[in-house]
Amino acid sequence: MELTRITSLEQLEQYRNDWSLILEENQNTNPFVEFVWVYEWWKHFGDEYNVEIMLVILDEKPIGFFPFIHKTRWFSHTYTFIAFGLANYMNFVVYEHLLDDVIEFVFDELIKVQKNVVFYLHGLLESDKTSDSLEAYVQKRKSAFSIHRVITPYIHLQEIELEQYSDKRKRLHRIDKREKRLRKNGAVKFLRSNPEEMDSVFHLFEKRWKKRRSTSGFTSDKGKEFFRGLAGIQDGSMQTEIDGLYINDKMIAFQYGFLCRGRFVGYVKGYDDDFHVFGPGIILEKQKTLQCMKNAVTIFDLSIGYEPSKFELNTGEDYTRKMIFSSNSLIGKTVRHFFTLKESLLERMKKNYSFVLFIRNTIGKLLYVSRNVFNTESKTIKEELVAYLTRVKKYLYERKKYIVYKIEKKDIPGLFDSGDFIELTIGDAVTCPSIANSYLKEVCKKIFAGYTGYYPVDCLSIHSIFWMNERVMRIESISYSEELHKKSAFIQHWSIDNIEKICSFVKRNNAVNTLYVSVEARSKYKRAKLEGVGFTISKYVFKRRFLGFVQEISKDFE
CATH class of the missing domain: 3.40.630 (Aminopeptidase)
Structure with missing residues (x-):
């Protein structure tokens, strides 16, 4: 086997077909490692990072890609997956029958070259073979490692009886009552939104999170261009699907997600807070789930997180790992230990949903008020302060x-x-x-x-x-x-x-x-x-x- 590095988009473009061929043979359902997703991310964010995609060649044929970011700090080298904070899941792009051998080869080579090296890998689904293969590798090398998990609920659509599912949804949050009252007041439609409507999507998201603390990056300047670019991907093995709930042609809720070989991943959703009492987000998700069932989608992935709404109708649970391991040098172990403590703390906080809501809503609102309190044109802030004092x-x-x-x-x-x-x-x-x-x-x-x-x-x-x-x-x-x-x-x-x-x-x-x-x-x-x-x-x-x-x-x- 040979190991080489891809360090530019021009180099990566040469391997588009090889990358896609591997994923097609593996029947990959993770949209975040599809070539078009990785390419778009690098195009919009690559200038901020030292991207190094490790290419493995066997008998002059590409057999694996490891999409890494390489950082040098604290006298050590750190390798993380690309798109940390944006990609919910990540993986190596390797032929499954060669996975164990390729993992052993790549990490042995990197450790050999960089004595003080730490690997900080997010987004590894436990249901995927990669998690087991990587764990087997570090145990074989007797390297210290830590695993940090977050729950990943999903709905197995082929195991659901449509009539039973519909009845259950009717009882949930009095959804039929909400939808009936909304329809009484206007023409309500569930439609596939056009990429040209991304401004409306961003507007709804920003309005929803205006007084909350969001770390998604969905509406940052680069984020907007990135997700707008992905919105144009409407065919192929990975497609972006944007769905909207409208009343009198006004979008009041949206779901932005990805469909990849029978798996729909709900990535971002939002709704107009003005319509909160009608539950537009719940209505939209119900309609999207029914649409996926009719289109023979197998898995409706509710994405990572402990939000209670994800556990009301899920039929199964997966876990997404962050795996941290290092070389056996003193510096490598010290840096790994620091990352482990940090992730252990974050893992514990995320499991406490009340604490998450406090940070998201209460702290978010305080930050919003403090940023705008001296803005003389901000009528909303004055109203917020008066309401609080009242x-x-x-x-x-x-x-x-x-x-x-x-x-x-x-x-x-x-x-x-x-x-x-x-x-x-x-x-x-x-x-x-x-x-x-x-x-x-x-x-x-x-x-x-x-x-x-x-x-x-x-x-x-x-x-x-x-x-x-x-x-x-x-x-x-x-x-x-x-x-x-x-x-x-x-x-x-x-x-x-x-x-x-x-x-x-x-x-x-x-x-x-x-x-x-x-x-x-x-x-x-x-x-x-x-x-x-x-x-x-x-x-x-x-x-x-x-x-x-x-x-x-x-x-x-x-």
Whole structure:
């Protein structure tokens, strides 16, 4: 065997067919070692690293490629796989029947040349033969090594009964209810997205992670160009698949993944936080899974990680390894020991999902606020700070009193001009810039909570909408709720100027016998207006909070 190094893209291009032939014979299902993926990565990131792909030749024929990055530090040489942090899985590209011999040859040669050398190899699937072969090698050489694992759940699609799977998905997160309510408010479609829509994909990802800590690199400057380049790969053994969930042609969720010889790897997904209550990410993943089943895809790979959502419907679990070993020199062992301690700590932290969420969400939000707190144009930061201080104030002390008023249908005056109100849909909200930019999340929450919104025919703004709920009376500011009797309704966001028109409109267009509204006890003008229209007091609701202890009292009016 001969060992040589490939150190440029031009050299690598010469071996495109040899590389692909090996993977085809091995029936590789790891998209991250396919030639097109490695080539794109090197093209966009290669200038940052000392890339050395070890080429093994036997009888003048390439039989193996080892895609490494070579670093010199701490008086030692470190070899890692390429694309660390971007490629979930990695491997050697070697004919399987020669794997043991080639591994022994390559690592013996590298250790012979570099006395103080450490190998830090990520992304090795335990189900793949490489993990066992590499472990056998280091044991044979009596080299100290460590293995660090992260769980990798997947769905074996050919083992699932479609009807049973669909029933289970229906019960999960009340997904049918969410999807039904979303479809009621617009034209919902699940479609394969075009590479030209990558700007929308990046926008959704950035919006989703704006106040969270992300280490994916998906929307870094080079990351965007890299993933945009991969998006154009639509045929061959490895294809990039981008799927989107749309409402009225607006993308509200996406899944970016790779299909490789019957294995789909879900790489990145995201959704518009404004639509969070409808679970667009869950709906999209359900549709994508069903699509893969119909297209005879064998494995739906949920990718590495301990997120609870990955274990709700997986049928199997694999593990992905980081393997660290070194030459037997003192320096090599010392550096290896440092890497081992680091990875052991990271491994333990990642298993604690609560800690992961704390770093991702709480620390991420603090970092976002600290970066933008002195930005005078940032209205969002000011709102965040005010909201936080308000929550602290309410926790320490809060005292509120509300009065619930009611009016019977027969007592509603019919003399007022009810005007024309239009029922609000999400489609209307999306096309109204003032709502879409600042209040879309609030509108989605209202609609999902069972409210129906109405706005004047000639004026759509967040302040012109009144909300009606025929099932539940909710006073959000004090977290009070009460189920309503049949043919009753609760009105929110009314004003002194429009309460008469609202009552008349409801009387004329809805089968409601009793109408309820709530008002703070100290709002004398609103109370006077309600009583002038014909409303009478139904009950009092009190809420007191002191240092987190809450007392809530509801008292009917006698």
